[in-house]
Structures are given as structure tokens and as C-alpha cells.
Amino acid sequence: MTSVALAVTDGMLHFELALAYEVFSAAPDTVTVPWYDLTVCGPAAVRVGRFRLEPDAGLDRLRDADTVIVPGWADVDREPPAELVDAVRAAHDAGARVASLCTGVFVLAAAGLLDGARATTHWAHTAELARRHPRVDVDADVLYVDNGRVLTSAGKAAALDLCLHLVRLDHGSSIANVVARRLVVPPHRAGGQSQFVTAPVPARDDHPLLALFPWVLERLDQPLTVEDLARRVRMSSRNLGRHFHAATGTTPLQWLLTQRIRRAQELLEKTDDSVDAIAVATGMGTATTLRRHFNRTVGVPPGTYRRTFRARSSSSRRQVSAAGSGRQVSRSSAK
Secondary structure, three states, X not given: OOEEEEEOXXXXXXXXXXXXXXHHHOOOOOOOOOOOEEEEEXXXXXXXXXXXXXXXXXXXXXXXXXXXXXXXXXXXXXXXXXXXXXXXXXXXXXXXXXEEOHHHHHHHHHOOOOOOOEEOOOHHHHHHHHHHOOOOEEOOOOOXXXXXXXXXXXXXHHXXXXXXXXHHHHHOXXXXXXXXXXXXXXXXXXXXXXXXXXXXXXXXXXXXXXXXXXXXXXXXXXXXXXXXXXXXXXXXXXXXXXXXXXXXXXXXXXXXXXXXXXXXXXXXXXXXXXXHHHHHHOOOOOHHHHHHHHHHHHOOOHHHHHHHHXXXXXXXXXXXXXXXXXXXXXXXXXX
């Protein structure tokens, strides 16, 4: 079981705090893997928007967590509390994975965790982040940035994208998809913050692409083209591209490739099928093509992804078994 600590002080944004709590506090009913051990850590009772919150433990407990999440910080015009900054830095030094949601990035930047690294935050605050922390490589047009042990997200809904990304890293795409379905959100959104003025999925019941998405997902093993998709919805390829970008923030081909990669991840996690077989099942054609796109998108080859995922799953099972027998599992062995 992976421990997650939510770092809270006066002035946190309640939306980001609540969605992180929703994702990590309890597993969906159909998920049987060991879920997260969540602790809310703060200096004392704190005000979060109009709500009063009683933390489970002090900020010193952050250093005992495997993952520390810093929700959005309401007043970016003033420096975050020194005790919070120090506690987050100490947790990172102790080996924790640290993630900020929205303007929580200002806490990570103040702690020096983003010096020389790429990071993002809500588009309305990227300029201020760059001004106050010039050593941070601020990317204003991504939903989240994963630097390994330090992760940052853009605002509001993108905070949920990052939380689902963390679940995907820890438990795989299949379980992240289950969590997304419970929350009634897409398991993965393509595109960047430039799509903030549009919906990531069709919002109207009469949208011309509404029936296209499930139709495509049922045929990922087929060599679909943009022309095939356009023909299905009876429009030109150019008109399809305009509707597609308005609905998803990306192009038909990029969206299709993302779905093929997600399906490949599920097959690597859940089956013993060869890379060649998975390439065929996902419409990639050949193992060479799958490896090239998978490596570029996920960051590792398919074989490495499968071994890493299964090693992580095996480690989680061993940890639960050890805990059940009364033996303690060290923090390092649970990583």
C-alpha cells in the first residue's frame, strides 16, 4: 500500500484538495488491488475556502509519505508559509514523490524543487511563476509535467488529470480507467491548456462526433485513416479536423494514436501477448511501429513498461502479505 499525504494550510483551494481526496481516499468498488493510505497533514485546524478542516497529522508527517500532494494555493501574490515549504522540501529529501496541483507549484518552486526543471500551473499564473522563479522552465501549454519525483499540473480539471496519471503510474491504465469512469471523466486528455476555451469531449447530445468516439474505440485493431473517420460522420476530412480540434484540443490522428497507445498499455499489463500480437491488436501493424510510438509517448519501450508494471504489482502484493503477517515493510522496499 502506497502512502499519500495531502499538505494543507490556511489558504488552500478547496476544489483541488477535494478532488485529490476523492481519488486517493478510497478505491472504486470493482478495484481489488491495495489502495492508498491517505493522510491529511497540516499545522492545525485550517481554513480551506469557506470550510474548516481538521488534519490527521502535522506537517512533519509529510516526510513519512511515499507521495506528497500540494493542492492549489489561493493567494499567489504572497509567499507560501515557510513551515509548509520546509516540510515539502524535507519530504522530497527523504525520498517522497511530490506533486503540486494548480498554484501549489509556488510551494514547490519556493522549496527549490523546480530549479532547472520544467513545470506548469494554471495559465493565468504562468507569467507570475516565471517572473518570481526564473530558474524554473515554465511551460504554459501543457496539462501536467512529470519530472519523475516532482510533478506539476495546470489548473482545476488538469489537477484531476495529474491525479489520474499518478494512479496510472502506480496501478496501470486499466485501474486508472476504472477510477476515471467512476468520476465520469476521460481517463486521458490529449492537448494542452490552449483547449481551456473548449470542451475536451463533445458537450452536446447532438454533437456531430458524439457517436464517432465509441465507434473508433471498438475498431482500434483496424488501420483507420482520417478519411475513414470523416466518411463515418459524413463530412470532409478538413471539416472533421475542425470539429475534432474543437472537441478534443488535438487532431484526429493524434487522438487515434493516443487511444492505440492506451490500449497497448492495457494489453501489456493484463496479458502475456507478444509485442507483435499487441501491435496487430492496436492497429499499429508491426512491433517496430508500436515500439517507436510507445517509446516516444510513454518514455520507455513496451517490454520495459510490462516488466516495470508487473514488478510494481508484485511488490504491492508482497507488501500487503508482509503487513498481514505482522512484519514491517520499510519505506525503501515499498518503492
